[in-house]
């Protein structure tokens with residue numbers, strides 16, 4: 001009886017705590033109706049899918065990316081799907097002045113902002129770190145500094161609306177993963193900045209939520225092109241991923257994990273047995289990695305039609321694949 005009490009009561013407590021914590025509120029699409037939302041990196045991939053979901057929910061959309069022609073199509077589709085309004089601004093997030101300009105557009109065209117979704121990501125390579133420091137700097141500007149610049153400019157509007165910031169990050173921003181060294185560094189930086197900022201908001205009673213999204217492998221074109229040959233894991237669907245991000249944002253969650261089994265569960269292991277995770281965890285299948293490396297060497301020797309490898313400075317035996325545009 002004594003042993004039963006010792007095990008049963010704490011277990012029951014844990015189950016109740018988990019149930020209470022995970023079922024606090026439920027998402028309803030009306031939560032996003034009429035909301036004024038910026039989505040960055042909205043010309044393709046997860047950002048494009050978020051724009052379509054928001055359009056169906058009746059939000060006002062301001063979309064951005066570099067490629068005008070793609071943005072035009074996404075805006076047209078958003079209007080067909082029922083967006084309250086949809087427009088775009090095209091430009092590069094390498095330029096902090098452009099990042100700030102997008103936020104000013106929300107002020108002038110939407111009269112304010114309820115949600116800032118930071119999702120864009122600059123092109124990088126999927127292969128061994130090649131020592132290119134300039135590439136790391138440029139990627140930090142696109143994937144990290146522009147997020148900081150947009151947040152800073154948008155804060156007065158977000159304070160006014162008691163709105164939300166959504167930061168799209170990755171498992172590679174929580175654990176070290178081979179072949180994504182520069183990318184991973186930029187995602188870790190996001191966690192440091194936004195998790196600290198969230199604490200300051202709490203101390204200052206600033207009612208702006210920050211949702212950090214920890215994603216696993218998703219089936220967007222660029223990710224599949226870059227990594228599907230090397231990774232044993234099957235990518236998760238981008239439209240479902242986009243909806244989960246929006247649900248987490250609307251419910252003002254601090255972090256969200258998609259998919260849970262390939263993100264939250266390995267992270268629990270990281271926190272209690274980091275070396276075990278290094279050994280077991282985010283590691284490509286050795287067989288697939290060898291096949292990819294062999295294919296890479298073939299392409300490197302016969303570069304016709306090859307799109308992935310950069311000329312000069314790259315390590316010939318690295319499985320650098322077509323992650324660059």
Ligand SMILES: NC(=O)C1=CN([C@@H]2O[C@H](COP(=O)(O)OP(=O)(O)OC[C@H]3O[C@@H](n4cnc5c(N)ncnc54)[C@H](OP(=O)(O)O)[C@@H]3O)[C@@H](O)[C@H]2O)C=CC1
Pocket residue numbers: 040041042043044045046047064065066067068070091092093094118119120121122123142168169170171215216217218219220221222223
């Ligand atoms: N797919 C995956 O497996 C995973 C993705 N993630 C994260 O999800 C987010 C979306 O990823 P995903 O949809 O796969 O990415 P995509 O490569 O499909 O899309 C990236 C978007 O960013 C835009 N972009 C690229 N460079 C710039 C730039 N210099 N300035 C402005 N915009 C730019 C692109 O448009 P354009 O080229 O027109 O500028 C595009 O709209 C990213 O933050 C990524 O890190 C996280 C984990 C896994």
Ligand SMILES: CC(C)CCC[C@@H](C)[C@H]1CC[C@H]2[C@@H]3C(=O)C=C4C[C@@H](O)CC[C@]4(C)[C@H]3CC[C@]12C
Pocket residue numbers: 126170171172177180215216217222223224226227231233262263266281282283323
């Ligand atoms: C602990 C393990 C069970 C989970 C491992 C998850 C691994 C396989 C997942 C987590 C994050 C994923 C990468 C990512 O975030 C974004 C990109 C950019 C894209 O252009 C090319 C693909 C790439 C590198 C993804 C590759 C697969 C990664 C490493």
